[in-house]
Amino acid sequence: MLRVEDLRLSFGGVRALDGLGFEAAPGEIVSLIGPNGAGKTSAFNCVTGFYRPTGGRVLVDGTDVTGRRPSAIAALGVSRTFQSPRLFRELSVLDNVRSGTHLWLRQNVFDALLHTPRFKRGEREATDEAHRWLDFVGLRGDRAGLVRQLPYGEQRRVEIARALARRPRLLLLDEPAAGLNHGEKAELLDLLRRIRDLGAAVALIEHDMGLVMEVSQRVVVLNFGRGIADGPPGAVRRDPAVIEAYLGRDADEAELAAAREEVRGAGTD
């Protein structure tokens, strides 16, 4: 579904991406991990058209989308969330999710102006579907209220519901566990599995190693814009290059042991 080949991106002298390659197949969660500044979000931005790579290719279901605009890439079934939720703050919870349906809802300007039967049918369908996705992400409570009044963890769920309402074939989630408490993380783990079971390809950026190791079919480790490991979680967490990437070559044994623990993920062994 997604194939990234030899991706390169520079900002002035900074090489954010330096020959990155990875793939994500339908029904699979592929996690991108790596130290701060390793290039994970830059990779997402290149895949979704927010950045134009300076080299390499991005293929979505075999179509070369390198350098295309975000809207053109979204139209191919690519949907994403951001490190901090980017919602329409002055819209209701429901309307935020309904906005996701406009990608596939077939309405023209005359339908909207004249409120034709087709328009009304479409609006009903959009509302029903938005409710279904809010149920799916487990958002209880008032859906007519403004989204900005929700707690942070719930805003994240709304953003995921909106991304799902676009009916994506490829979903990119940028640090969905950031700022969540323990209980919310457990619910997110369950949600990620259910999203995978829908059959989409999921690419995940996440710093919570326990979550990553538990939910991913494959883990790609980035360091300085390059992939330094790519494989099933079990193999990646034993890879010495991965441990080193988190601390650097000069780390002493105690630090390395602590890093090994972190990469291994609490309670997953």
Ligand SMILES: Nc1ncnc2c1ncn2[C@@H]1O[C@H](COP(=O)(O)OP(=O)(O)OP(=O)(O)O)[C@@H](O)[C@H]1O
């Ligand atoms: N818009 C930009 N302008 C200049 N430099 C940028 C820009 N975006 C990213 N960079 C640089 O590119 C490198 C990779 O950043 P990126 O945000 O992709 O890393 P990351 O792995 O997602 O980090 P984090 O885990 O902290 O989110 C960093 O050195 C960063 O400072």
